[in-house]
Amino acid sequence: MATTKKKSASLLTEIPDELLAEIFLRLSDPADLARASVACVSFRRLVTDGSFLVSFRSHHAPLILALLDRDGFHPALPPHPSAPAARALALVADFTFSFLPGHFRWLNLDVRDGRVLLSRGFEEYGLPGVFRELAVCDPLHRRYVLLPQLPDDLAAMVDRLLTSPFLVPLSKDEMAAEEEMAFKVICLAHGKTKVAAFVFSSSIGQWQAAACMFWSDLALDMVDSATMSRTNSCYLRRHYAYGCFYWDWLVIHKKQLLVLDTRRMEFSIANLPPGGWCTQGVAIVEAGEGRLGMFGLHGETASDLTYAVVRNRGESPSQWQMEKTxxxxSGYRCYIKAVTERCLLFMRTKALPGSPRLIEYFTMDIKTLQLQRVCAKQCKTWLPGIMIYAHLFETGVYTNFPPSLLPPRTV
Incomplete structure (x- = not known):
């Protein structure tokens, strides 16, 4: 019997790496992949290879392990299926960012692909404004890159500079070419008369001007452009789909979105479907077949969620078709906080004044519409009976593979 088992194990390890990779790519759960990686040295070498993980990520969504906001790190809790991996992450990662230099507090600006974009510097009334210093870090491996300041000649392109830096998704080819060590940051700068985008690429190591346009060229009137030039970065809800970023500054009054196409580096304005969209936000998603989808909240307490899909494909959205509500x-006030490739993140609180100061976070699968509770926390910013500003600040969704699958890397 022992000889038979030894022979079977030998035959399994003699399977070519190309065939093993195809087998592992078809595992539905990253936890199963983690278990396979501890079977033998050759399996682990294959599973933790950067190019294999790029392919696996393109077939499977990484686990939602935690949320990051101004109050810190909030791991997924039971009964969420990612809770065991989140617990392991909390033990080995440093989300206090103590490995970064300096004594001032670093603020979370964005989270993507296991990396965190942080800012340290100027604050106006406690809200992020013009940045002095940015860092991209990997809290799991305690590594970081400090970004240079935006050069004066670029900053001079926009008057009364307010900035909103964020991480940019890399294409599969870019990730494979750089072995997952590359990253890009876009800084959206908006002033009195124009809006601009500056790009920092780790492969180049410097900021470059990418796009610039006058508000008037976007067919915005004086009132709209003045509102957008005064809007602080914490109010800029951002969405990403099919290579474009969308901001919902103009949802309430104009039923429009500001769009930045990162492939052509061009700004434009997109129209939303008619309807009374709430200030609690909308979410732009990839509906499949190259079409955009949009989730939006309705009702006095944002208790109705509507889903619409663009009829046309590959163009600026113009004709929307309502799919479902x-x-x-209704006993809770809901807010759309973030959207990933596969799900929406909701924040909810009790709708009645004087209710417990508990904030709960849920994800909704974009395809199945299944809700899952991620975690909860006590709100730290309150006046009697009223929650102040908590719904305005960014909440990042930390998605990644289990720590056991991630080899050491740099950012």
Whole structure:
């Protein structure tokens, strides 16, 4: 019997790496991949290879392990299926960012692909404004890159500079070519008369001007452009789909979105479907077949969630088709906080004044519409009976593979 087992194990390890990779790519759960990686040295070498993980990520969504906001790190809690991996992450990663230099507090600006974009510097009334210093870091491996300041000649392109830096998704080819060590940051700068985008690429190591346009060229009137030039970066809800970023500054009054196409580096304005969209936000998603989808909240307490899809494909959205309306619990006030490739992140609180100061976070699968509770926290910014500003600040979704699958790397 022992000889038979030894022979079977030998035959399994003699399978060519190309065939093993195809087998491992078809595992539905990253936890199964982690278990396979501890079977033998050759399996682990294959599973933790950067190019294999790029392919696996393109077939499977990374686990939602934690949320990051101004109050810190909030791991997924049971019964969420990612809770065990989140617990392991909390033990080995440093989300206090103590490995970064300096004594001032670093603020979370964005989270993507296991990396965190942080800012340290100027604050106006406690809200992020013009940045002095940015860092991209990997809290799991405690590594970071400090970004240079935006050069004066670029900053001079926009008057009354307010900035909103964020991480940019890399294409599969870019990730494979750089073995997952590359990253890009876009800084959206908006002033009195124009909006501009500056790009920092780790492969180049410097900021470059990418796009610039006058508000008037975007067919915005004086009132709209003045509002957008005064808008602080914490109010800029950002969405990404099919190579474009969308901001919902103009949802309430104009039923429009500001769009930045990162492939052509061009700004434009996109129209939303008619309807009374709430200030609690909308979410632009990839609906499949190259078409955009949009989730939006309705009702006095944002208790109705509507889903619409663009009829046209590959163009600026113009004709929307309402797909369905989902009724949420009317006893809670809901906010759309973030959107990933596969799900929406909701924040909810009790709708009645004087209710417990508990904030709960849920994800909704974009395809199945299944809700899952991620975690909860006590709100730290309160006046009697009223929650102040908590819904305005960024909440990043930390998605990654289990720590056991991630080899040491740099950012």
């Amino acid at each position: 989902i009724s949420l619990d």
